[in-house]
Amino acid sequence: MSETPSPRRPTAFRLDDPDVVVAGSREAPAGRIVVEPEPDDVPALPVPPRRRGFRWGRLFWSGVGGLVTLGIGLSVDRLVRDLFAREDWLGWLGLGLAALASVAAVAIIVREVAGIWRLARIDELRADAAAAVLGDDTPKAVKVAEGLVALYRERPQTARGRAAVAGHLGEVIDGRDLMVLVEADLVTPLDRAAQRLVADAAKKVSIVTAISPRAVVDLVFVLVTVLGLIRRLADLYGGRPGTIGFLGLTRHVFAHLAVTGGMAAGDGLVQQILGHGIAARLSTRLGEGVINGLLTARVGLAAIDVCRPMPFVAATRPGIQEVMGGLMPEAEAKTR
Structure with missing residues (x-):
């Protein structure tokens, strides 16, 4: 033995x-x-697709919404009849206000449906781009490129990138190479703007929560900043969701964060704090501010993965160090 x-x-x-x-x-x-040695960066997992198909919860809320709508309609009809019975001019006034509210309700519904459609379109483009890269599928890559050009047609700042992508479509290029060119010309400039948004939000959270005297104020400020960051990133990448679409997008961002960001968040926080040698010198409030800023940055990075219309192909996925590069030196300087 x-x-x-x-x-x-x-x-x-x-x-x-x-x-x-x-x-x-x-x-x-x-x-x-x-x-x-261990790898510096944890590889990003693909964004899990949103669950589709029949849901009993959606059917339930659709039925409840229909009943509430019918109840409101009957109440308005009864109110208008009572106003006409009292005075004709009151009845016409009530009818005009009801018509105005109906037009606004239709506009809101159209906006919500359009926002949900745009989010679904971005999910579809991201899935098709991933399939084009993995399979080196040129027709699918051309379809994705045309879809991205159409998505950003109303953005003047993307004119140069759209022109470059249109020029690539007339050339014979492999599917993966076409996705690399589309990413560099059209999506990478948006990535730089998204990285600035995440960095600004994280630094703002770090400063405010470090000087805030109440934990409740910290919680409310972080929540408002994170939700605003998710909406700005969605608008930047072309999602522009309405209220219902934004709620679904936020849930998807936190689900993606739970799947891909748990281990990376813990490792990144320890490396950032201990690596700069300030854990022992930070005050309690300043340390809490730094932690809150890093967590905000982690949520922002997850939102970039979810809102981006294509996966990272040749471009480097931004990490905590790229987003928060200036925070730790500033915090360390304040402790000296």
């Missing part, structure tokens, strides 16, 4: 010790300490 080797006892060492060898760099002589 072979003897089971006993596990090596924990050893304290310095990284600049000449006896410390990184695994894979060279063969470690006997007596040397071998360190196996």
Whole structure:
């Protein structure tokens, strides 16, 4: 029987010790300490598709909404009849106000439906782009490129990118290469703007929650800032959701964060705080502000994944360090 080797006892060492060898760099002589480095970034998982199909909850709320609408309609009809019975001019006034409210309700419904359709269109473009990249499918890549050009047709700042993409469509290019060009010409400029939005929101949360005297104020401010950030990112990438679409988008963002961001958030927070050597010098309030800012940045990065109309192909997915690069040096300078 072979003897089971006993596990090596924990050893304290310095990284600049000449006896410390990184695994894979060279063969470690006997007596040397071998360190196996871990990857810096956790690979981003694909955005899970939104659940579709028949739902009993949706049917229930549709029925309740229909009953409420009928009840409101009957109440308005009764009110208008009573107004006509009292005075004709009151009846006509009530009828005009009811017509005005009906027109506004139709406009709101149209806006909500259009917002939901745009979000569904972005999900479809992202799924088709991922399939085009994986399968090197040129026809599907051309379809995605045309869809992105149509999505941003009303954006003057995307005119140069749309012109470049239109020029690529007339060339013979592989599907994946076409997606790389479309990403660089049309989507990457939006990524830079999205990264600035996330960085500004995270730094604002860090500052306000560091000086706020009440935890309730911190909670409300963080919630309002995060929801506003999600809406601005959705508008930036072309989603422009209404109220109902925004609620569904927010739920999808937090679901994506729970799937892909749990481990990365913990690792990123520890590396950011300990890596800059300020954990022991930060005051309690300043430390809470930094943590809140980093968590806000994590939500913003998850929102970028969900709102972006195509997955990251050749472009580098922004991380905590890119978004919060200026926060830690500022916090460390304040503690000196």
